[in-house]
Amino acid sequence: MVMNTYLEGWHTDPFGLHEARWMSDGTPTKLVLDQGKESYDSIPYGEPIFVPEPFLASAGPQDSSDLNRSDAPIIPLDRAFRRAGFSILHNTHG
Secondary structure, rough: OOOOOOOOOOEEEEEEEEEEEEEOOOOEEEEEEEEEEEEEEOOOOOOOOOOOEOOOOOOOOOOOOHHOOOOOOOOOOHHHHEEEEEEEHEEEEE
C-alpha cells in the first residue's frame, strides 16, 4: 500500500490497532490515541492494512483557545464585552 507523503497529524491507525496514529510526513509514528488518551506503541512490522483517514481528536479544544499565553491577564467577560463595544463605537463613529 502506498502512503500519501503529505499526511501530517492524527489519522486513523493504518494498522487497525488503535483509534488513531500520528502521521509525520506520510509515515506512521509510535504516538497513538485511544479514547482521548495519548500513548506510545511500536510501529508493527509489515504493511499497513487500511488507508489512513484524517482523525479529529475530541480530547481538546478544536479552536485556538488553547493558544492563550500563560501570563495573559484574565478579564471578566462583562468587562471584555464593554471593551469590545467601546472599541466598535469608537472606531465606527469617528
